[in-house]
Amino acid sequence: MAAAFGACREEVRGEGCGFRSEDLMDSFEDADNRGLEAEELREASDLEKQKASNAAKNIISILTYYRKHTNRLFCGKRCCIASTAPLSSSLNISLGRIQQSFVLTDPNLPDMPIVYASDAFLSLTGYSRQEVLGRNCRFLNGPGTDVETLQEMKDSIQAEQACSVRVLNYRKDESTFWNLLHISPVRNATGKIAFYVGVQINESSKDGNGLSPEMRQFSAVASVKVAVRSLSACAGPSSRSSS
Ligand SMILES: Cc1cc2nc3c(=O)[nH]c(=O)nc-3n(C[C@H](O)[C@H](O)[C@H](O)COP(=O)(O)O)c2cc1C
Structure with missing residues (x-):
């Protein structure tokens, strides 16, 4: 210890x-x-x-x-991050219609925390929304996770590029699953990276309506990009991530 x-x-x-x-x-x-x-x-x-x-x-x-x-310092009690999630309610509603496991992280905040987690992500991982908002996705890693795969993700994120990996992840109850993960930058209407989206597919799950994992990832990423771009276009110059 x-x-x-x-x-x-x-x-x-x-x-x-x-x-x-x-x-x-x-x-x-x-x-x-x-x-x-x-x-x-x-x-x-x-x-x-x-x-x-x-x-x-x-x-x-x-x-x-x-x-x-x-704008407050942490004061001893566990804070309710979920209630301070910074996404607009319109964006939350649009994202809530996407029926897949995905998260959005904010590259403009230190350590790129999760700012949105879909219901399917919570079901897949066993965590509550309050437990995941504000955290970097690395909490899904564990002792069996391949460090080279983690480095590959890290390099792609740093290079602002999309990547697809197969990574061993751990649920809250410590059971494992092979995550077919696709990570992609999401640009707002002005072309700046507003978020990264990560789409998680449990390799052993039979869901998917006959679509390949790549098609499901592509469809989720496309839906997220449309939601972010259309809402940031409406929101005007003060919309997030223009810094
Ligand atoms: C949008 C997004 C989603 C991610 N989703 C996962 C995930 O589901 N599982 C995982 O193991 N890592 C995920 N990651 C990767 C981790 O956040 C982190 O980049 C990785 O652990 C390597 O960085 P580290 O060495 O600093 O931990 C995701 C990253 C981003 C940007």
């Missing part, structure tokens, strides 16, 4: 996370010291480091998302 907190603390100190909070650092120091009293000091394993890194990224992602959308 002490080693995990140590690795977590290093991640928070690191350059990559883009967030430095003295309060958060202090709580890691306290927890670290308590752990040292109770446990023998040892080197953290790669898995522990990965878990600590993911935990730190998730905490930071949720705190920064909450702060950005409420």
